[in-house]
Amino acid sequence: MVEKSASPREDADLFEISSFTPYLLAQAADAQSDVFSRNYRNRYGMLRTEWRVLFHLGRHGEMSAKEISERASIHKTKVSRAVRALEEKRFLSRVTNSEDRRSERLSLRPPGQEAFRHLCRAAQDYESALEQRLGRQDAGKLRDLLKRLSRS
Amino acid sequence: MVEKSASPREDADLFEISSFTPYLLAQAADAQSDVFSRNYRNRYGMLRTEWRVLFHLGRHGEMSAKEISERASIHKTKVSRAVRALEEKRFLSRVTNSEDRRSERLSLRPPGQEAFRHLCRAAQDYESALEQRLGRQDAGKLRDLLKRLSRS
DNA sequence: TGTTGTTAGTTGCTTTTGTAACTAACAAGG
DNA sequence: CCTTGTTAGTTACAAAAGCAACTAACAACA
Numbered sequence: 001m002v003e004k005s006a007s008p009r010e011d012a013d014l015f016e017i018s019s020f021t022p023y024l025l026a027q028a029a030d031a032q033s034d035v036f037s038r039n040y041r042n043r044y045g046m047l048r049t050e051w052r053v054l055f056h057l058g059r060h061g062e063m064s065a066k067e068i069s070e071r072a073s074i075h076k077t078k079v080s081r082a083v084r085a086l087e088e089k090r091f092l093s094r095v096t097n098s099e100d101r102r103s104e105r106l107s108l109r110p111p112g113q114e115a116f117r118h119l120c121r122a123a124q125d126y127e128s129a130l131e132q133r134l135g136r137q138d139a140g141k142l143r144d145l146l147k148r149l150s151r152s
Numbered sequence: 153m154v155e156k157s158a159s160p161r162e163d164a165d166l167f168e169i170s171s172f173t174p175y176l177l178a179q180a181a182d183a184q185s186d187v188f189s190r191n192y193r194n195r196y197g198m199l200r201t202e203w204r205v206l207f208h209l210g211r212h213g214e215m216s217a218k219e220i221s222e223r224a225s226i227h228k229t230k231v232s233r234a235v236r237a238l239e240e241k242r243f244l245s246r247v248t249n250s251e252d253r254r255s256e257r258l259s260l261r262p263p264g265q266e267a268f269r270h271l272c273r274a275a276q277d278y279e280s281a282l283e284q285r286l287g288r289q290d291a292g293k294l295r296d297l298l299k300r301l302s303r304s
Numbered sequence: 305t306g307t308t309g310t311t312a313g314t315t316g317c318t319t320t321t322g323t324a325a326c327t328a329a330c331a332a333g334g
Numbered sequence: 335c336c337t338t339g340t341t342a343g344t345t346a347c348a349a350a351a352g353c354a355a356c357t358a359a360c361a362a363c364a
Binding site for chain 3: 335336337338339340343344345346347348350351352353354355356357358359360361362363364
């Protein structure tokens with residue numbers, strides 16, 4: 001037993017990518033958004049940004065595109081396109097804000113509210129399944145750690 | 153104090169998107185890859201998939217595109233494009249496998265090895281900073297949880 | 305008013321990703 | 335040898351994201 005591996009570098013210099021956090025994050029994010037959002041897309045034909053916008057409008061009520069953009073940290077061009085898509089699906093209505101005619105008050109129409117309720121149920125089911133898988137404690141810990149990471 | 157909020161839905165039906173795991177994952181993944189990979193891109197002009205491929209070749213030595221694709225769970229078309237880009241930067245060489253001429257043996261050239269070493273150092277620095285921020289215990293816990301999530 | 309600077313939102317263009325179809329090489333059986 | 339089926343890798347096309355430039359509305363002030 002002279003050599004343990006045929007790796008091209010000394011072990012001291014090696015770094016295991018499979019434990020590299022940004023890599024793990026990307027991997028996990030892909031895996032989970034596949035599980036959830038792909039599913040969701042099939043049902044309502046919505047893209048990820050669209051259901052994020054829907055989520056915010058459903059949860060917090062009438063607001064402007066700017067507010068959504070800030071709250072959700074989504075770039076304004078993405079919000080703009082998502083709003084248009086949701087309007088075309090008749091999920092929301094836009095009314096020019098009379099106080100400041102540059103902006104519009106966005107709000108969910110009944111079909112949008114229905115989709116929001118359905119989305120909430122799906123999200124809750126998803127979280128329950130996750131807690132089953134990771135355990136209640138660890139699922140909570142994960143959310144906590146991810147929140148801390150996002151603030152940077 | 154009659155109403156606590158002007159939300160359009162009953163609280164019982166509400167679901168807080170800011171605690172929704174797939175959403176938190178996407179947010180955190182974006183934030184962290186910004187911190188790391190954007191930085192890295194500037195230095196070597198590489199995209200995320202490119203340095204992932206580089207990582208695998210540097211760490212495990214000569215292998216085929218197929219093997220990279222399997223080990224790293226990257227779709228073969230992405231690997232194909234990354235390999236071409238790395239070849240154009242003269243970071244790797246491709247030699248047709250004489251055993252099976254459909255595939256090629258890929259290996260890092262000196263500049264690629266240099267980039268790999270630099271990447272390892274940067275990744276280690278990144279992880280150190282993360283451990284400082286989250287604490288050693290929690291950083292480890294995070295990696296552990298993310299690994300469990302990826303297996304699905 | 306008119307000028308300058310800022311903000312909300314949209315549009316156009318370029319880069320990147322995802323998907324499906326394709327080529328070339330192989331393998332097994334007739 | 336000639337099918338038939340499979341595999342490694344590439345290419346072409348469509349969907350999506352990122353970025354910069356643009357329009358319209360506002361605000362402050364000479």
